[in-house]
Amino acid sequence: CSPGGGTLPLQCHPTPSKEPVPAFSPAVCQPNRLPAKLHLQPAELCQAGDVYTQEKFKPQANQQTLLIINGDLEKEKQRLQNILVTGKDVVEHKVKQTLVQTKEEEIPEPDRFEELVNEVQERREFLAEMEVLGQGKNYQSIILTEISQ
Known part of the structure; x- marks a missing residue:
């Protein structure tokens, strides 16, 4: 039965369950082209170089x-x-x-007291730099609170 209460249609178009596969064309293969003129060297030139000489073995010293x-x-x-x-x-x-x-x-181990003194000094220097740049008011309360702790 259909949702409206009527009868089902007598003919319907078939619907595929799979997506249609696009036609696949094989890739065109191009043969590798060789250079027009090969660059060959005579054997005497190859043997004259250091290509065929073997290096002397030099062991690396390890811990043992x-x-x-x-x-x-x-x-x-x-x-x-x-x-x-x-x-x-x-x-x-x-x-x-x-x-x-x-x-x-x-x-x-660094002395804890010296660490604290250095941190306080760094904060005071930072506050002085900010005051020179005109930003001292923004950081003054924060830095003084950190120093008091």
Whole structure:
């Protein structure tokens, strides 16, 4: 039944469920064109250059080779033995921990009082600069409130 209560039409036009696919034209392939004249060089010219000479191998020094060169050969042997026995590089972790500890000891903590004095001084300098530029009234209450805290 139709919404108006009448009968359904006897004939209807079919509606496709899919969108019509546009006609696809294959792309026109153009063959690669070779240059009109090939630039070939004689074999003597190619061999005369440094293209066929092999560079001498120069190994880069890493941490292990530097240890061996500097005379820490016994320490390196012990480290490798520990790796074979335990499967872990225990000595290396201790070295890293001592390096971190020495870095922490070298950097003294800044005094909190000095930090506060520096911050107050920076705010006063900023307020003075704003007053020179004619904007002191806008920032004066804010800066004085920050300094009092």
